[in-house]
Amino acid sequence: MASQRSTLDVDVAVVGAGVVGLAVAAILAPRCRVALLERHHTYGLENSSHNSGVIHAGLYFPADWLKTRLCVEGNRLLYQWAEAHGVRHRRLGKLVIARSEDELPALEALMRQGRENGAPGLEMLSPGEVARLEPHLRCAGAFFSPSSGIVDQMGLMRSLLQEAQAHGALIAFRHEAVGLERAEGGFRVAYRGPDGEEGELATAAVVNAAGLQADRVGALLGYDPDGGPANPPFRHRFNRGRYYDLVDREKASRLRHLVYPLPNSDRTGAGVHVGIDLDGNVHLGPDTEWLPDGAPLDFRNDDSARERFLQAGRAFYPDLRPEDLAPGQVGYRPKLQRPGGPPQDFLIWHDRGYVHLGGIESPGLTSCLAIARHVAGLLGRA
Ligand SMILES: Cc1cc2nc3c(=O)[nH]c(=O)nc-3n(C[C@H](O)[C@H](O)[C@H](O)COP(=O)(O)OP(=O)(O)OC[C@H]3O[C@@H](n4cnc5c(N)ncnc54)[C@H](O)[C@@H]3O)c2cc1C
Known part of the structure; x- marks a missing residue:
């Protein structure tokens, strides 16, 4: 284990610096070595900054859904976090x-x-x-x-980023994950850096928090987005x-x-x-x-x-x-829902060190810290 560990660059590579990837990095960084890869020049430029900014209460889905459980827990955690870290919010x-x-x-x-x-x-x-x-x-x-309330999304993300950095997480903006494969001790993540140069990161675990692109990133590892023997559908x-x-x-x-x-x-x-x-x-x-x-x-x-x-x-x-x-x-x-089809729950799926976060639509902002804790649990880092 010790020799295996020494060949790895980090314990967990998180793909995507939206509010969910940042929350995962903030929760995991005190517990293990984390790298966060984001293809844009900064965090939160996609869905995490294009939403209502509402801290939801958990009204809309059945009680046993992750969307409900993680929203109700996330609501409480988010208010606590915002108060502790000086993030603007109003109940x-x-x-x-x-x-x-x-x-x-x-x-x-x-x-x-x-x-x-x-x-x-x-x-x-x-x-x-x-x-x-x-x-x-x-x-x-x-x-x-x-x-129910509102939160400053960018302020929240800044606080999560700062927490992750304060605990030594490596944050790599302008680094796009372009390849994923299983390797000895975990995974190799191929990335394209700011000048188009390619590189690789060795990691024990991967958290796919790529938001809109999570299905494409999952496919890099060989999973079929339409589902198959190895994985549930996640297109x-x-x-x-x-x-x-x-x-x-x-x-x-x-x-x-x-x-x-x-x-x-x-x-x-x-x-x-x-x-x-x-x-x-x-x-x-x-x-x-x-x-x-x-x-x-x-x-x-x-x-x-x-x-x-x-x-x-x-x-x-x-x-x-x-x-x-x-x-x-x-x-x-x-x-994950299809036009005319029934609503679908978040897909948080774990397969031997790979965690897929699929269909993270509303209430993903509210749930970010609860999702992060859930992911930490799946990776044995709770
Ligand atoms: C219209 C609308 C309103 C909403 N309102 C609310 C609300 O009021 N309350 C609430 O709780 N939720 C709300 N949501 C949901 C919430 O915005 C999302 O659930 C949340 O922002 C998802 O965050 P994320 O980190 O998963 O995704 P994103 O914010 O999309 O972040 C994903 C990141 O991954 C990066 N990425 C993608 N591919 C790669 C790659 N290959 N390599 C490196 N980086 C990559 C992207 O650049 C991006 O920065 C709303 C959503 C929408 C669309």
């Missing part, structure tokens, strides 16, 4: 609303699901209580989730989520809490909602739109969804006008 609280009487049974069912999941403090509100919390909001009914299909910013200041000052409709019936998304960021800016979104296979993932907003957002936004602002909206950010959900 704003969130209202989930029924827009009409016929949505009330589904609203009650969602609250029951949330309670069963262990989301703390959920409470059905009377019309008077809704009016006290949000005097401008019109709805047929609502429940309140006090543990991603992409679903775009666009936002529009509410630029009318008067309207943007009306609501003080996160306000969500009921989720899409196919659970592709949580429904176009009112998001508030830490600077007080208000955003509507994200919508859901399946992309054809092979379509490019373009993070620019082409402003083609304004009409749809006007309709959805009038649930919260009945007098919303086209000029109140400006195109906002765009994110992509790496889905």
Whole structure:
């Protein structure tokens, strides 16, 4: 073991410096030698900086799913981390609303699901209580989730990076993992560096936290993304989520809490909602739109969804006008779910030192520290 160890560069190589890869590096670095490879020049440039920044409570999926367990645990861990590391956040609280009487049974069912999941403090509100919390909001009914909040994603990632570095993790930006193979003592990770030069890293374990690209990185090791005797299916299909910013200041000052409709019936998304960021800016979104296979993932907003957002936004602002909206950010959900198919759980799959993190869409930001602990457990580093 000792001689084997000496031939390895590190104990764990993490691919991808989004919020999940960074959390894994931060949790593992005090326990073993970690290298983190990121293809871009810095961290968090993909999904981890193109999302609602919401700390979710764990309402939307069945109690025994990883998406639920890791979200409920991750919510608690994230608030603790943010407080301990000075990361900006606010426990704003969130209202989930029924827009009409016929949505009330589904609203009650969602609250029951949330309670069963262990989301703390959920409470059905009377019309008077809704009016006290949000005097401008019109709805047929609502429940309140006090543990929902918002976090500064970039600040969170910076703190995770600093923690990993403080414990000696090697952080390699502009290093793209281009090959993976099993080798004596673990794995060889081939990478392409900043000037196009190629190199290799020997590691006992690999954590694939490549987000949207996790299926491609998994395939480097010889697994079949469509599943087979050696591995479960992990091919991603992409679903775009666009936002529009509410630029009318008067309207943007009306609501003080996160306000969500009921989720899409196919659970592709949580429904176009009112998001508030830490600077007080208000955003509507994200919508859901399946992309054809092979379509490019373009993070620019082409402003083609304004009409749809006007309709959805009038649930919260009945007098919303086209000029109140400006195109906002765009994110992509790496889905294991298929168009028209049932929702799928996170895929966290371990095979002899390789950990695959597939389908890490929402609530991946909320769950990042819980995912990291789970991964540490799988690698015997808990
Ligand atoms: C529209 C939208 C809204 C969302 N809102 C929320 C929310 O409010 N709350 C919440 O909890 N979650 C939310 N999420 C989910 C959350 O954003 C993601 O789950 C989370 O950011 C995933 O982080 P990640 O580290 O897995 O992936 P990413 O942030 O995508 O990071 C993956 C990294 O891997 C790198 N990489 C890829 N391939 C390679 C390679 N070969 N070599 C080296 N590096 C590589 C990429 O460059 C990237 O930096 C939302 C997601 C979307 C799309």
